[in-house]
Amino acid sequence: MVRVFQQSFDYPYDWATATRAVWQKYPNPFASHVISSDLIDVHHDPATGVLCTVRLFRKMGHVPRWGRLFMQSGSNEAYILEHAYVDARQQTMRTVTQNLSHTKIMVVEETQVYTPAPDAPTARTRVTNKARFISNAGWESIKSRIEGFGLARFHENTQKSAQGLSYVMERLAGTRAAPRLGAVVPPSP
Amino acid sequence: MASISPDCQELKDKYDTCFNNWYSNKFLQGSIESDCDHLFTLYRACVWKAIHEKNIDRLIQDARKESPFREAPADPDAAHPSSS
Numbered sequence: 458m459v460r461v462f463q464q465s466f467d468y469p470y471d472w473a474t475a476t477r478a479v480w481q482k483y484p485n486p487f488a489s490h491v492i493s494s495d496l497i498d499v500h501h502d503p504a505t506g507v508l509c510t511v512r513l514f515r516k517m518g519h520v521p522r523w524g525r526l527f528m529q530s531g532s533n534e535a536y537i538l539e540h541a542y543v544d545a546r547q548q549t550m551r552t553v554t555q556n557l558s559h560t561k562i563m564v565v566e567e568t569q570v571y572t573p574a575p576d577a578p579t580a581r582t583r584v585t586n587k588a589r590f591i592s593n594a595g596w597e598s599i600k601s602r603i604e605g606f607g608l609a610r611f612h613e614n615t616q617k618s619a620q621g622l623s624y625v626m627e628r629l630a631g632t633r634a635a636p637r638l639g640a641v642v643p644p645s646p
Numbered sequence: 647m648a649s650i651s652p653d654c655q656e657l658k659d660k661y662d663t664c665f666n667n668w669y670s671n672k673f674l675q676g677s678i679e680s681d682c683d684h685l686f687t688l689y690r691a692c693v694w695k696a697i698h699e700k701n702i703d704r705l706i707q708d709a710r711k712e713s714p715f716r717e718a719p720a721d722p723d724a725a726h727p728s729s730s
Contacts, residue, residue, distance in 0.1 A: 473674050480666060483647045493648045495658060495693045496665070499686060503678040513697070513706075515650060536702055538709060545674050557705040 460608055464615070465585040470626045472573045475582035476543060476550045478625040479571070483514075487621035490517040492534070508543040514554075535559055548573050563592045565611070586615060651696035657689040 468475050483494045491514055498511040514537040535558040543550045550571040556564060567588045574581035588611050592601075649658040664682035672679055697703050 473670070476674075477666070477670055480669060491647075493650045495650050495654070496661070496686075497690065497693055497697065499665075501673075501678070501680060506676070506678065508673060513650065513693075513702070536705060538706060543673075545676060555709055557702065557709050560709070 460590045460605075461587065462590075462608055462611055463585070463587045465583055466619070467574045467577075467581040467583050468619075468623060468626060469581055470630055471579055472548045472550075472571065472582050474626055474630050475571055475584075475622075477629055478622055479541070479550065479552065481629070482622055482625055485621040485624045487617050487624065492516060506544065506546055508541075508545075510539075510541045512539040512541070513537070514539065561593050563590060565590050584619075588615075649696075650693060650700070654689060654692035654696060657685070657692050661685045661689040 470478075482488070483491045493513075493515040495513050496510055497513050500509045501507075502509070516535050516537060517533055535556055537554055538557050539552055539554040541550065541552045552569045554567045565588060567586070569587075570585045572583055572585075573579070574583040590608060590611070647658075647662075649655045661682060664685050668681045672681065694703075697706070
């Protein structure tokens with residue numbers, strides 16, 4: 458069984474600012490569980506103008522006690538892969554993320570599409586968020602429980618993720634002071 | 647933001663700065679010029695070495711192969727929620 462969750466909302470920033478923020482989303486105060494972020498592949502098609510990227514994130518996972526039974530070595534870390542497609546001409550950005558770790562417990566695929574809001578295209582950006590959950594656990598009762606857990610967790614995470622992205626947009630738009638996130642200062646000679 | 651490997655941190659920081667400037671000032675303006683290829687070659691080599699060492703390359707391949715979601719993500723038409 459696959460469970461699907463979808464919602465959309467607007468950010469009060471133009472599309473260019475919104476998509477710039479997606480690239481600079483981490484770190485932010487709402488994502489302390491994200492430990493690392495790397496761009497591992499990039500392709501810019503000169504014919505279509507579409508930019509395709511692959512990013513790898515490492516996160517501290519949240520798995521309930523019963524879920525840890527399925528996990529190896531008690532590790533609470535998880536890797537997440539993100540494919541992004543940006544079409545500047547059409548003003549569309551699409552990101553697709555999927556967990557690489559703990560896929561025996563559950564696979565979560567999340568798609569986010571950013572477009573100018575139809576009723577205020579220069580002022581707001583609409584994001585449509587869709588997630589699909591599928592559990593590969595053997596027993597139906599456990600499977601359903603895991604998928605239910607994933608869905609509940611997803612509501613919570615979506616909100617936190619949007620708060621984090623808003624924070625970065627505010628900073629890029631100059632409506633919020635740049636955060637001090639432990640910048641490394643080179644020693645003076 | 648941290649890189650997967652501390653060895654790649656300096657390359658990542660340089661590349662990220664280049665990419666973000668390029669994205670804002672070239673890509674979004676419609677330019678097809680690329681500014682950061684050389685930096686990316688160095689950064690990519692470093693980060694993929696770390697990926698191999700941590701055995702995540704297998705996870706990445708498996709995820710693409712065994713993903714229950716077979717949707718072609720590159721379809722630009724599918725990216726428009728208003729067209730559905």
